[in-house]
Amino acid sequence: MSDSPSPFDHSAVVGTLRAAGCVFAEDEARLLLTAARSPADLAAMLERRVAGVPLEQVLGWVQFCGLRITVEPGVFVPRRRTEFLAECAATLARSNATDGRSPVVVDLCCGSGAVGAALAATLDRITLYSSDIDPAAVACARRNLPGSPVCEGDLYDPLPDTLRGHVDVLVVNAPYVPTDCIELMPPEARLHESRAALDGGSDGTVVQRRVAAGAPAWLAPDGYLLIETSETQAALTVAAIADVGMVPRVSRRDDLGATVVIAAMQ
Structure with a gap:
């Protein structure tokens, strides 16, 4: 009989992850061991993680605002700091629903649909539309947002014209990393997430400027x-x-390292 540790040996999994440079090896081992359905499944998951695939893509989900959000290979992994974006959007959506109607929310560059899912779970009523240019992200968002339209296309292009002038909250996590800084990002991001979800152009604001330019036509007067x-x-x-x-005004949440710019119509 072999003396090698069982594939379900916690210490062996931790050791493998530590040797690969995983800082939170104990926590990752616990999650992988819980998710594995068989020794072969665990071995395959460990192999992918050791190769640098983000843990969330290996597991197939990420915890976001208390929800388990599906994350598929190649799709941008929602960051903890983006929970602040969802919190701010929920607060403003409530303020625009004082007459009892459902606030109209559009999530551009929606990625996995995490922000929209958080808003739908938080608000009693919501009319939600999401959009992303990446087909893989759109497919993932549709799994996380059953029953809500997720449109595939460039920013506002795929949205229905009936939304023009009626959007209460336009929430956006567009790419904002300057092109020259992409290579400085952790390999987990730059090698395993869509470049379109990271690259914000020469100064990081190329997509943000396009979003801002289109916003007045889509927002309600008090949006x-x-x-x-x-x-x-x-x-x-x-x-x-x-x-x-x-x-515009800048809002920050230091414990998440989060920064959100919030703007209203004049």
Whole structure:
């Protein structure tokens, strides 16, 4: 009989993950062992994780705002900091629903649909539309948002024209990493997530500027635009929004390292 450790040996899994450089090896081992349906399944999952595939893509899900969000290979993994974007959007959606109607929310660059799913779970009523240019992300978002339209296309292009001038909350996590900084990102992101979900152009605001330029045509008169950004990019994001005549303000949540620029129509 072999003296090698069982594939379900917790210490062996932790050791394999540590040797691969996983900082939170204990936590990752617990999750992988819980998810594995057989020794062969565990071995395959470990192989993918050791090769650098994000843990969330290996597991097939990520915890976000208390929900288990499906994450498929190649799809952008929702970050904890984006929970603040969802929190801000929920607060503003409630403020625009004081007459008892369902607030109209559009999630651009929706990725896996995590923000929309969080809003749908938080708000009593919501009319939600989501959009992404990446077919893999759209397929993933449709799994996380059953019953809500998820449109495939570039920003506003695939949205129904009936939404023009009626959107209460336009929530956006567009890519905002400057092109030259992509190579400085962890391999888990730059090698296993869609480049379109990361690359914000030369200064990180190319997509944000396109979002801002289109926002006034889609927002209701008392609607809000929310864009996630970074602390270093915030001034550029503010300028991009101010350039189209909207009034932006910066909101931060330090414990998540989160920065959101919120804008209203003048």
